[in-house]
Amino acid sequence: MFSIEVRRRSIRIWLVWALVNFSYYSAFIWLPTLLMASGFPLVKSFGFTLIITLAQLSGYAASAYLVEKWGRRVTLSTFLIGSAGAAAAFGFGAVNGSETQIIIFGMLLSFFNLGAWGALYAITPELYTTRLRGSGTGSAAAVGRIASIAAPLLVQQRPRSGRADPAIRRLWCRFRGGRRRRSGATGTARTISAGLVAPLVMAGLLAIQGALA
Template sequence: MSGTPASQNSLSQRLDALPFTRKHGRVLTGSGIGWALDAMDVGLISFIIAALTQHWGIGRAESGLIASIGFAGMAVGASLGGLLADRFGRRQVFALTLLVYGIATGASALVGGVALLLVLRFFVGLGLGAELPVASTYVSEFAPARIRGRLIVILEAFWAVGWTAAAVIGYFVVPVDENGWRWAFALGAVPAVYALVVRWGLPESPRWLVSRGRGAEAARIVAEFERSARGPVAAEPTGDAARTPARTPATRPDAAGRAGFASSAGGRLAALWSGEFRGRTVSIWVVWFCVNFAYYGAFIWIPSILVEAGFSLVRSFGFTLIITLAQLPGYAVAAWLIEVWGRRLTLSVFLAGSAVSAIVFGTVHAEAAIIGAGMALSFFNLGAWGALYAVTPEIYPTSLRATGAGWAAGVGRIASIVAPLVVPVLLTAGGAGLTFAVFSVFFIVAAAAAWGLVDRRGKALDDR
């Protein structure tokens, strides 16, 4: 039996049988901190753009370009990051992404003009784009099946922590003086240091190790998690689980008896469009594209829109901070519902709520109404993000998981490139009302596309 899928299945079953342990908490927290740092960087740019509009006198076109160039890097990074993670491992690529965008963000504090800032923002985007799908894939492969969706939503909730940190920095640091934005960028260099913690402090995914023929190493990691559970612990694995011989995934049969999916980068990309996965791939790409367009189009521009509406820089940043805080309960509700309603229903309901909130936000003018509608948009939109990150890694097998998640995120980043450039045009043509009505349409399309996904609530991951 050595070298058969049974070896992989036995380890997967042991992972799914575990309770939530301290080691799960360490994987979740370690990945979540990286996620929060990612969000902090993305969130900071919205405040920095508003500040540079005043200090450098840049216009809407340059502001949109500064935002979009980072998302261009994220599109490339997400696509490459998934491929690299399926080839070289989740942990290795996760650490590398933190290092790349941390260094580039810190260097941004020293720029003296738009041109160099654009170059550095592209490299920041490379790291940011690769980190998110790799991190969600990494955590999903450790999580027991019965709570997997909930843990991924909790991971995504770290985004709210990071975005709130960005809002705090934006409120207290950026407006201090004309160099406040430089100090904000300097704080964004923290991920470069944290990359060392990830590289040496977190284990590699056992599912990935087995897929690369490193069964003994995978078995040791699973046994460590079992010991952490403080329950009956299996003896150090022997037999199939420990003797899984080195073999290439190209020789591992899939369900149809064909060659395995992970024979090459090109083979993995082609497999995303095979008969089994084509419908899922189309649906997840549409959802990612629409959610990215509406989310980044709205939240990157909200501080600037409020300034243009007549609020002071500090006041608009204060409104944005309050709006941002509503993300946390959105994640909490989604984390509960995703294991009750399932992935598709939770995702579609939160997207529908986002659509309604966007319409309201674009039409109100009173301060209380702006804050209330903005908080509703934060609540529903970020709850939808949590559900989206939960469902994306689950719809593909282990040999395709990071590639599939990375390319879905990469397609989404195309929308995040376009959105900051389109928003100034929409604002000029029809103001906030037209702009947020367009966002609402994108949310509705995403809600419909979500029903083309498979829902694996409570089911084991596909370890082919």
């Protein structure tokens, strides 16, 4: 797998897997917290999260179809760029808007992000010969899992840390009996969006430039 002919391809597909996993867990681990920081009750926040995550099913289905229709690189790139746009809209606008905006942009984010993930699962084995297919795909998935562990820790520090975002500190105080406020959502939304949009755009550019050729 580290021979000259496959080394560059392995490193690039590892990077794409890491960035997609990082972006997904950056958003969806913190999604209920983000909604609560906007002032929505706990039960309603998890209800929104459930509706948003259901869009993942259609994202997988669309990706499976388009991989054969458009080709692997175009499909993956399209879903990654779509994910970045949906993340920006959700993080910077929808959280401070209506419930309809939250659900629509959240579902778009879920649809595109999981569609990209589905395309990766289909594409990665094709990059290796039969002898290397198992180890190549497994190593790429393992790198992605490492990124998924790091993502929620790097995007937002824990509330007890002095470096935590003010919105998260206020949310932490609410669980301890503090007053609920709606004004704390903006910082959290921008933090999550920054952690999500940049990796998605970078992964999309890697795919477009031939990482998956």
